[in-house]
Amino acid sequence: MKIIFLLLLLEIAAVSGFKCGISPLATKKYAPIIGNDRYFLDENVPRVLGGEESLEHRWPWIVSFGFNEKYILERELDKKLNLSSKHFIHDCTATIIHEKWILLAEHCVMYAKKKIPYLTVGVGSIEFGKQIFHKIKDIYEFPHFNFHDLSFDIALIELEKPLVFDENVSPICLAKNDGIKFGEFVVTVGWGLVFNYVKAEFTYTRWVQPNHFLLENSDSEILKENILMISKYSECFHILKSQGTMNPSDYLLCHHGINNGVSNGDSGGPMMAFRNGKWIQVGVASNAIMKIRLNNRLDVGTTAVYSRVNYFCDWIANTTENEVFCH
Template identity: 25%
Template sequence: MGGETEDGEGRQDRGYVPGNQEPGLLGFSPGCGRGVTSSGLEQRWLGATTPGFYSLCSPPFSSACEQPMGSPRIVGGNDAKNGSWPWQVSIREGSNHICGGSLIAESWVVSAAHCFNGDKSAYHVNLGEYQLQNPSESLVSFPIKEIYRHPSYTDIGSSGDIALVELETPVNFNRVIRPICLPASSVEFPAGMECWVTGWGDTQYGGEGEVLGLEAPKTLQEVQVPLIDRDTCNSLFNTGSYPDDPQGTDPIKQDMICAGYPEGEKDACQGDSGGPLVCEWDNAWLLAGVVSWGVECARPNRPGVYILLPPYADWIQGYVPTIPFTLRSMSVMQHNSAAASPLGALRNILGTSPTHTRLKQVKRIGGPLGLLGALSHCLVYLCLVPPLPAMLLLAAAVPMIL
């Protein structure tokens, strides 16, 4: 979705700069979960896109990181609607777009470490941008105060290809400029989940290796791609060969995830580096990954490679301690243990958490199940192994929090 760079092993960054989820999870988050029982019966306080995903509802996700304003629908992508991905940023070196990024807080952007090889004064960040060659009234440009590249990053294809960019001045959120929600370190994004990649990178990779840039007026692109777990992705990379293939086997590291199709055709490309891989979860959007590297673009058996956000949640919070994380804590419950029951799970988690043992207020929420405890600043998500019904969940959960 411009130029490209390669390391010694043939990996290409996506900039212009030279697993399956386990059932039975419990966690906390500011938001309102929705879910559907295994039998398909939807409760009014439920209704999630993921079967077996339940929650007790507090006020919904902060409007600062909710759904994009437009309806969601890069190689194989389409023009996005103006304002539909309000966290998308354009990182500029001089007047040139070199990478994407994601707004995560008033003064903070997440991008890829390989996007920054020069002094911070060489770069600036554009927000509210839609068409690179047709600046809109919403466009705001910010100088960079500091760039923090993760210390484990060494070169294209290495772990730690993530960077935090601190802006000189805070951003004023509006209809087309707002941050994306971040997943906590315990969150796992399941293989097969349909997610979205956005950016202003190249839109085709020619048959002879020719890169075809985004046509004027260079409108923001979007493409939907399914997540591919690390083991499967490594198997794909070990299938066949391309001149630019990385050397060795299993190039997909623990902090990486792939997205795309075995047959190719849809992918991020050069110029998309650092941009967001976002997934809709429970009526909000989470930043699942950062565009990192790939072999050419949209080639069969060579899906795009992204740096996962959850492994870097604690690192990010070290710089931005006030930022909220979705599912801040999560523990796995074994279905064949005492903790597998909703009552046991709530006793184990809530009983040892000062945050959740001092609840004094209860909010009555309408619906066929009556009372729900509305937590003041966090939400209990219960991902239960079917066929545990929602009625059983509520019957056990409500006495614990009222």
């Protein structure tokens, strides 16, 4: 009996102590790039807004959050909508930070407590059809979240049962000192919309709102990944502030880029940096503004805001009763 109990303790310790932020596939691809000061993002290089398709198990901490089969069938959405799957509707991207804790943006889970039986988290694959879905026990919202400007946009999901960690499912690290610098390259991933084509009656040499165009886009069934550069507040917030979106603050990170950024469905996903051989989550995708320029070619400009994770370390530790903490 003592031997069985000891083995059980060892098994629990091994799971609880599973190393965070470890992905040889991600490190091999991105460590030489994001650590290279001479690397640059060329806006002339053709790319899909939202990035390139990922590889299976490159990001073992990435999960999808959305509505389950019960929600779809009760509302007969499988008959009303052209769904690729009758089992799941993706809403937001999220990350594993513990066996039973998921990190994402709060605007993804607003008013969701009453809908918990209809919500689920998909784990273990970059494709929706291959994921294993897990029930949600509870949702915890940051108390100072502001819906109008999406400030303090961060939340936690507690799973009904703990995940089983292996090389394909594991947590990302959180850090009190993220060491982020303006101009640093980071990686972001998500199941955001893919833009297929744009139609317009006129050319626009200046940046204009997307409503001047007919946009054709589609849901992404495969996880996408992208390299972004951390922008100075002055590059982002004069745009956001002019639209009444958000004011500069130390609890935010931002990115402003051309033909390189995030889109709907990427919300809640991570901004990731590479530190001392491990991947840490420095931001949670919150809000983005898109503008388009169409002259001799199509350019899409995005200004995206991320909730800076290290600002919320104390709240995360308190909410999870110290099951999750920033190192």
